[in-house]
Amino acid sequence: MASLRALECLVAVADSGSITQAALLLHSSQPAVSHQLASLERETRTVLLRREPRGVKLTSAGRAAVADARRAIDAAASAVRSARAAGQAAGGILRLVCAQSLTVPLLAAVIRQWHRRYPEVAITLRESTAMDEALGLVDSDEVDVAVVTAPSAGRFTITAVAEEEIVLATPADHPLAGQPAVRLEDLEGVPLVHFAPDNGLSAWLDQSFARVGVHPETVMRTSVTAAAPQLAAAGLGIAVCPVSAVSHGFPGAVRSFSPRWVRQLVAVTSTEPDPLVARFVGDLRRHGIGVPRDVRDQLARNGLPNEAPTAHAEAAHPGADKEPT
Secondary structure, three states: OOOHHHHHHHHHHHHHOOHHHHHHHOOOOHHHHHHHHHHHHHHHOOOOEEEEOOEEEEOHHHHHHHHHHHHHHHHHHHHHHHHHHHHOOOOEEEEEEEEHHHHHHHHHHHHHHHHHHOOOEEEEEEEEOOHHHHHHHHHOOOOOEEEEEOOOOOOOEEEEEEEEEEEEEEOOOOHHHHOOEEOHHHHOOOEEEEEOOOOOHHHHHHHHHHHOOOOOEEEEEEOOOOHHHHHHHHHHOEEEEEHHHOOOOOOOEEEEEEEEEEEEEEEEEOOOOOHHHHHHHHHHHHHOOOOOHHHHHHHHHHOOOOOOOEEHHHHHOOOHHHOOO
16 A cells, blocks of 8 residues: 555655655655655556656656545544544544433533534534443443443443432422421332333332332333423322432422432543543533522522431442443
């Protein structure tokens, strides 16, 4: 295969009309340029240049080759620029996968900022409701980073990016809405809007309830994390969900658990993050989880501000590492 240097020599000769001038342009020697051109002619098995008393001229084969040679040189230069930009976290391609419920409250604002600040960075995003699926995409190098709840797999590089509260959502007039904070034990026999099996929250919550011997009564299931609190507010029961699933203007009540229940959100990469990924992960950490102000106000008014948050599910319920949504 022709070397890039040989193509550069062909283009320099075409532009200058002289091997001597081409050597000057390339900061090389005349014999070195002649050697590269002879190598290229052997590769193409045809004559590319005609040597004349007043310089050299391209043959028809040379003219055909020089157009593609220019494109190859431009492509090589572009590859170097792209690699340099990615190394400086100013360009390249960033491939993301995230838990479905984290797209809007955690990633959307950061991606919007990146579209403005780093227009040369192309960002692709997949959503997943299964931890194994998201980690599999990282493992197979189909994505650069997964943003999920903390997994237990030790083969990945894991960077904490945020902490998110697990809350209770109820109709505004529900008896539990009258309590400043709710214990898991208070959910015994209570009608529950649960999650469908294809949502990782389903098995995770079942394990959490079983761990403390609580048996809510499942009245319906949904695959969409953000639908559960809305269905609860509509009077179908209560919902236990990440606070990010509760939208602005929520018509029901939102209450913290006692002890406060939180989950860790992390960025997962196959190796130490490269500069582009590291900058994005850093911005995720600075942004944190976006919670609507009215929801925050409810929790602040009714919660226990002096109570330190605890990783309630992670500490009390093994299997919390299986919950990605």
